[in-house]
Amino acid sequence: MQEAEVEKLNVEKLKSPDAAAQPFNLSTFQPFNLSADDRHILYAADLACRKVNEILEAYRIQDGALAVYDFFWTQICDGYVEYVKDSPNKAASVAILRDVFWKALRLLHPYMPFVTEEVAHQLGFLKDGETIMLQEFPKGYTDAEKSAWGVTEGNYEFVNAKREAITAIRALRAEYKVPPATFVKVTVATDDAKAKAEVESLKKAMRAESVEFVPAGSDLAMPSKITKFGTVYLSLEGLVDKAAEAKRIAGELAKLAGFIKSSEAKLANENFVAHAPEAVVAEARRKLAENKEKVAQLEKLAKLFA
């Protein structure tokens, strides 16, 4: 079984016990207390429906596949599903998830007819004797619905920026080898009041014990990444055994220095460059560049633990 399918089927675990009994009709849905993330996925669903129809009208088959993929994988599976787990308004979020998921399945059906049919039945979107291939192809939400729910492009961009910040912190954690279970301290440099209101969901998504805000333009002495949400900083204070880490880094640097020296010698050898197959030479060059990049990263890390 393929990876993406496993993930899709895992979505089902999120189904609350009574979710199957709920109608997926969002027009009867109370729009109160929808969070930025809820409104974001509704916008993304609307956008995907419009885009896929438009793209297929122009016969850009592969672009249509990418649009559905982006919505299904990035927006729903990577993004919203994570959010729904800890949504403060779970009933609403689950209803929204089911609605957008059902839209995504139908958008995907022309590309993956069998899997979408099977999943639609297993998740109870369809009854016995029904088929997804004769369901309506999603068109998106009406302007009235979007306006009632506060589904706007501004909010969509805002949540995208927030996701970017979350991804950046995850990348920093990986870069500095912070164990996944460890709670970290995060600082965000931004003046946006809306951003500050996201503190709770940021803490969950970043696995942070605290998320603090400092004015935009602040320069802190910590590993950082620039995002549309603001510059995000990860504090490494107290997270690692500095001495052990410095020793490990020094070891790795020594090993890499050896590799670099031997591949530089090889590439300086005209006989090798002239006679080895092109692909072999190219691979040696690539490996050398990669090792040099690793050294740069490790030296940066070494300074922090010095």
Add this chain to the structure above:
Amino acid sequence: MDKHYDAKAAEAKWYKFWEENGCFHQDPDGREPYSVVIPPPNVTGILHMGHALNQTIQDILVRWRRMQGRNTLWLPGTDHAGIATQNVVEKALKKEGKRRQDLGREKFLERVWEWKRQYGGTIVHQQRMLGNSTDWRRERFTFDEGCSRAVAKVFTQLYDEGLVYKGNYIVNWCPRCGTALANDEVEHEPNHGHFWYVRYPVVGSAKGVKGEPYKDYVMVATTRPETLPGDTAVAVNPKDDRYAHLVGKTVILPLTGREIPVISDDYVDREFGTGIVKITPAHDPNDFLVGKRHGLAEINIMTDDAHMNELAGEKYCGMDRWECRKAIVEDLDAGGFLDHIEDIDNQVGHCYRCHETVESRLSKQWFVKMKPLAEPAIAAVKSGEVKFVPERWSKIYFNWMENIQDWCISRQLWWGHRIPAYYLKSDAEQVFVAETAEEALAQAKTKTGNAALTIADLDQDPDVLDTWFSSWLWPFSTLGWPEKTKDLEYYYPTTDLVTAQDIIFFWVARMMMAGIHFMKKPPFRNIVIHGIVRAADGSKMSKSKGNSLETRSASRSRSSPRSSATPRSTRRSSRSAATSRPRSGTRHASC
């Protein structure tokens, strides 16, 4: 819910459900229709990656339109594929030590139908595995009863309109059997022959002395000097600097005194002989095509039994071809035209039945006059009534249509639609073209005034029609034409035609012409041209190169995203396939 998705079981279950519940079938109603006819794969074959790409694109469009609420028809079917199918069955016969002639026409055709019943199902099975949402209740075959009726009607109507005619075409001819041979009926064998180097004097050059009649001449090497009286040009390669100054001049054809032009044509191989060749359109297949390109006369200098006729000249008329060869060589030598002779090993074609040396000669074949059909087909694209997607392919289409040649539609085969032309046994010059033998007989009675004629007095033309002569009718023959059916009225013109660029000429352009001529409307609104599946290094896939993939092995299931239905990415997981550029396997994609 199961933790694991069993693709094989789920796909079998759902395809059965869809098909049994008529999910692919709709009847004409008040909604806007969306219709597509499948490019019919050859019934002999198995689906390759190109089919998978082509049909997946169609299925995506069709499923999308159907879900949008359009009344949707995707019509499936297969092509009888004249020569390809005949070859397959003949190969099977060969294993039994038999030729098709041993069975006779009727028995042989029974064998082909039997073969189709037994093995023709591979493709439709594979199409179901792909998940194609085609309306199997409307499945057609280019050689089924309805399509065959359409073919007979079209041939007859075009004949009555003066758009089908009999003309000369070059064929392989066995002088002993007195019959045309298909290419595969000619056995090529090594031969120790000669190259005769012959001087053709340039017109206007001064006379020479001492057995050198002309100072200025071109030297031509030939293996068949007996065909010399049929020459109507000599040719050089346009890139050959040695001879550029000669192009446009005329030379004197030795022994005849006839003046013939020097032309340039890419067909000429600079390395072959002297790089100058004689062009004998009536007696060589390549020369015939050169002659067509340059508007050269076709002088047939031989009789049916390979003797020279009066056009070969008084002296040679009546000689056997070998006798004539000897005489001509002697005369060339005597006249100072023969420069020298070389030994050469070449290949000579022999009749597979009687082993006689095969002669290329002109023969009467059936043609369609294309220009009158092409004009409205050009206009339909120019006006935007029919669109190419991407638009740039319209240039290729225009280029071909504007330089269109008449189409030779008769084939010396048995498997195919037999030409509905009937000849009077007592006078083969009298031809009656009709949809049925009975109608032909009625015509014959009227024209001859002989009411006592019977079917037995008529001979049907032994040839069959080119396979494309049925597939060019596909968008309307499959919907019931010539009957005025509800399907035809509702689903024609079809909406989209999805195909690859390699059959724009063979198929797309011809469908445009037939559709407009017989239905008064182009057969589709959009011609969607997609890429050709290529190997990872960009080369074309082919069985002989061993880099082609059969559909079944490459995409055992359609659980992977279909836009990436390429050999490389289908082996990856769904996720990586989808994140990789969907074009990875079709990097030369045209759309």
